[in-house]
Amino acid sequence: MVEWIDRVFGGPTSPDVNRLIELDEFCGPDQTTLLRLTEVFEAGGTLLARYSDESLNQAFWDLSSNVLFALGDKSIEWALRHRLIGSFETLFREFFAVRCMPALGHLDEAGSPLNSACYMWWDFDCWYSTPGSALVASMQSILAIDHAACQESALHGLGHWYHRGHSAAVQSIIDEFLESEHLRVELREYAHSARAGYVL
Numbered sequence: 749m750v751e752w753i754d755r756v757f758g759g760p761t762s763p764d765v766n767r768l769i770e771l772d773e774f775c776g777p778d779q780t781t782l783l784r785l786t787e788v789f790e791a792g793g794t795l796l797a798r799y800s801d802e803s804l805n806q807a808f809w810d811l812s813s814n815v816l817f818a819l820g821d822k823s824i825e826w827a828l829r830h831r832l833i834g835s836f837e838t839l840f841r842e843f844f845a846v847r848c849m850p851a852l853g854h855l856d857e858a859g860s861p862l863n864s865a866c867y868m869w870w871d872f873d874c875w876y877s878t879p880g881s882a883l884v885a886s887m888q889s890i891l892a893i894d895h896a897a898c899q900e901s902a903l904h905g906l907g908h909w910y911h912r913g914h915s916a917a918v919q920s921i922i923d924e925f926l927e928s929e930h931l932r933v934e935l936r937e938y939a940h941s942a943r944a945g946y947v948l
Contacts, residue, residue: 753788753795759810761802761861771810777818779825782832785811789835793842801847801861808865812872820877833882837889840866845895852900852934854948859897866897870905876912884914888921896935899925903939907947919943 756775760767775781788795796804819829844866851859853867875883884906891902903922910918922943926936941947 749784749787752784756811757788757796757799757807758803759807761800761806763806763809768810768813772814775811775815777815777821779818779828781815782818782824782828785816786828786832786835789832789839789843791842792839793846796843804847805861805865808869809872812874814874816872816874817877819874829878830882833878833886836869836886837893840890840895840898840901841893844901845893845898848895848897850896852896852932852938854900854904854938855934863897866901867904869901870908880909880912880914881917884909884917884921891921891925896932899935900938903935903942904947907942907945910942910945915945918945 752775756771759771799807818824819832821829844862847860848863848866849857849859851857851863853859853863870883870887887902887905887909890898891906893899893902903925906918906921922939926939926943931939938947
């Protein structure tokens, strides 16, 4: 498992076509890979600590290009796919909230390299074949994390899923979030935009 994690997350720090080919060879979109990723995400704060922000950021983008499309594969037990989706909250709380700067991506505020994957997590095309209600529930749990970058990521995702048949749930979740008295003005404004399905 350690060697597998090293190959997946300790790779290049910038886009590389050969890397994507290699990734598909030992980390295909299948049940075994989803289980391994789930175990990594459930302990991301520990298992990913040794890798650089640059390598990790690129690894998340690389995984989204093919591997994570397995989430929409109905031949894989839903219980496993659902467990992976549930692990996102732990990954954000114990990994992104620790390693990312509390910067807002939609304002192009300076952050760590990992802020890119954090902010754009829900833009990964691999999620769109996955049952939306489970993803929206994951976004709701991430929105409760007291970290601006994580909250913005969740709002970003909710804004997109507003247009995917979940407008009522999105509005309810964001309305509850807006009851907080200690939000940055810019994050509050973004939340209002996401509530109407308008996100960058």
